[in-house]
Amino acid sequence: MNHFHKILVAASLFFAMVCSAQESREGNARYFEPVLDAEVVYRGPDVVFRKLGDRTWMGSGHVIASETMYLLEGKSRALLIDTGASIKDLDKIVKCITDKPVTVVLTHSHGDHSGNIGCFPEVWVAPEGNSSSGRAFRNYSGSVKSLSDGQKFDLGGRTIEVLFAPGHTSGSAIFLDPSMKCGFSGSAFGSGNLNLGTDLSTFIRTAKNTLSVMKKKKIRIMYPGHYFGDNPDTPERISAISSLAEDILSGKVKGTADPEGASGHTLVVRKGNLRINYSSERVK
Numbered sequence: 001m002n003h004f005h006k007i008l009v010a011a012s013l014f015f016a017m018v019c020s021a022q023e024s025r026e027g028n029a030r031y032f033e034p035v036l037d038a039e040v041v042y043r044g045p046d047v048v049f050r051k052l053g054d055r056t057w058m059g060s061g062h063v064i065a066s067e068t069m070y071l072l073e074g075k076s077r078a079l080l081i082d083t084g085a086s087i088k089d090l091d092k093i094v095k096c097i098t099d100k101p102v103t104v105v106l107t108h109s110h111g112d113h114s115g116n117i118g119c120f121p122e123v124w125v126a127p128e129g130n131s132s133s134g135r136a137f138r139n140y141s142g143s144v145k146s147l148s149d150g151q152k153f154d155l156g157g158r159t160i161e162v163l164f165a166p167g168h169t170s171g172s173a174i175f176l177d178p179s180m181k182c183g184f185s186g187s188a189f190g191s192g193n194l195n196l197g198t199d200l201s202t203f204i205r206t207a208k209n210t211l212s213v214m215k216k217k218k219i220r221i222m223y224p225g226h227y228f229g230d231n232p233d234t235p236e237r238i239s240a241i242s243s244l245a246e247d248i249l250s251g252k253v254k255g256t257a258d259p260e261g262a263s264g265h266t267l268v269v270r271k272g273n274l275r276i277n278y279s280s281e282r283v284k
């Protein structure tokens, strides 16, 4: 092989590498794209931010089932709900979208919702959600502040309210935006696919309380922590999954073994498009 041929081979190898990297990125992008007709305001390799409504954006990652964060802006401040799993320079990306100072809050401490807290100097999470077992928290040198139930974040002409929602974890929180008649529910109800981290009775209490608050505040829709564009937490969906939890608790419905169940969820119950993943010691 002469020198010219060597250059040709090297060049074609290089282009093949670039093309396959491009293909795999696009493949990934298709995989995590939510089905949603919404304006894209930022697209990078780790996250896509879309406009969800007035001064409201959603960011979709692609590490664990379109892990989703939400950015809300008021006249004086912005609120970032969850920080995704693995997004380089999330703070800089957020700054491209809003020039307001940002407060960071978490629906719970699991790694697909708290993965990038290191980009921010301060984070708010429910007291029992401040799990030191979470990798993001173990390595976090910023300030961890404890949310309280009913706490309000005044963003200037837009106030976001905290509603504790133990079930998926003991330290789960929902954020309500009465001005937009919506909420942000993290994994509290799993959009119909609930991973139960507390006792069933705790989750059932949370569902009842949330339904009553939603009714009082005329909130019909909550955007979940894994949003595909068609799976919001609605009162109907929350009622249905709560009824299924009650049926497990009463013994009317029995779970089947789930050998692939993650996080100690050895049992599963399916009904229509609902699913609860749990373990026998949670049945109380």
Ligand SMILES: [Zn+2]
Residues within 6 Å of the ligand: 108, 110, 168, 187
């Ligand atoms: Zn979680």
